[in-house]
Amino acid sequence: MARKQINEGNDDLESIIFSWSVDDVFNEGLFKGKVVKNTETFDSVESYLNSFVFPLLEEVRLEMCSSLNGISRAPFIHISEIESIDLSNSKSKYRMTVFLENASFGGGKQVYNPKKGDILILSDLKPKHIPDLNIKGRTYCIALVTKGGDEDAEMPPNSFIINTSSKIDGKYHGRIKGREVSLLAIYLLNVTPYRNIFRALNIERAKQRDSVLVKELLNPRSTVPHHDQAVDDHLKESLWSFNLNESQDNAVLNCILAAQSSNKCSINLIWGPPGTGKTKTTGALLWMLRQMKCRTLTCAPTNTAVIEVASRYMKLLNENAAGSNTQSLADMVLFGNKDRLRIDGGNLSEVFLDNRYE
Numbered sequence: 001m002a003r004k005q006i007n008e009g010n011d012d013l014e015s016i017i018f019s020w021s022v023d024d025v026f027n028e029g030l031f032k033g034k035v036v037k038n039t040e041t042f043d044s045v046e047s048y049l050n051s052f053v054f055p056l057l058e059e060v061r062l063e064m065c066s067s068l069n070g071i072s073r074a075p076f077i078h079i080s081e082i083e084s085i086d087l088s089n090s091k092s093k094y095r096m097t098v099f100l101e102n103a104s105f106g107g108g109k110q111v112y113n114p115k116k117g118d119i120l121i122l123s124d125l126k127p128k129h130i131p132d133l134n135i136k137g138r139t140y141c142i143a144l145v146t147k148g149g150d151e152d153a154e155m156p157p158n159s160f161i162i163n164t165s166s167k168i169d170g171k172y173h174g175r176i177k178g179r180e181v182s183l184l185a186i187y188l189l190n191v192t193p194y195r196n197i198f199r200a201l202n203i204e205r206a207k208q209r210d211s212v213l214v215k216e217l218l219n220p221r222s223t224v225p226h227h228d229q230a231v232d233d234h235l236k237e238s239l240w241s242f243n244l245n246e247s248q249d250n251a252v253l254n255c256i257l258a259a260q261s262s263n264k265c266s267i268n269l270i271w272g273p274p275g276t277g278k279t280k281t282t283g284a285l286l287w288m289l290r291q292m293k294c295r296t297l298t299c300a301p302t303n304t305a306v307i308e309v310a311s312r313y314m315k316l317l318n319e320n321a322a323g324s325n326t327q328s329l330a331d332m333v334l335f336g337n338k339d340r341l342r343i344d345g346g347n348l349s350e351v352f353l354d355n356r357y358e
Contacts, residue, residue, distance in 0.1 A: 076184050142164065255270075
């Protein structure tokens, strides 16, 4: 059980993450009884939004767990100076200066440069295994980068503002270079997408937004297409070739039928926990929409998701390059933050927007 009581509607994801111990992160039952199958109807917008809170927290926990399991290969950077800014509340705030030239990205030659939203472990050693963090006499804490980096023109590129889960030992304050002590910042994950989603789930924030879209989604009288409506036989044959399960087939068919209906806008929600084939289903849907000559914009809350969907679509495009009705790569454009997407070659670099113009 996490040490901090989690309140539905609380938009402070940072405090919840800071409250987790290492045991909490590895506890598969941390949200037992909280992550449940969504109902078909909801009493209110608030109950709808709250239904996503614990599944999102479980997704964050799983990603942190995966990162901690691979901590020996995690990117890290040497800290040259720590300066306390505000220690007046439960969140300790510091200015962190780093040695960019001494950074490591997963043991490779690429330099790790912290970015806003990064969750870090501050430790006086680079652990090979999780138990190394708890060796007697060692110290560590969790930190969130809140300001700084290449995208912040107000600060030097090697200076960052961080919040920490606990106060940093005074022996590390000031300039560290040349002293007997050392301090490392070890990268775990970036929570910017998770924080944005978590804030969006806050009911008070939702009341300030135009909720027509959500209300339409929750409207039990909304028009839902039926499978007895006409679907082109060629499209059906193409869909069966993906070997989707019944639930995935139904999801794609509903979207196809909605796309064929030009008299009404519609919303289709495809939801499922990790590993249920959402990316596979999305890839199949995009391919079907391509065959229908639909212009499609695909967005995702995380860079990883964008890359996964784009890669799957590119694979389908390459596998069917010799087939009929094939479109060129000029019909596909991928755009976003190059550093966060990590576009460094391969098929996706051919369709990345920055590489498509001079």
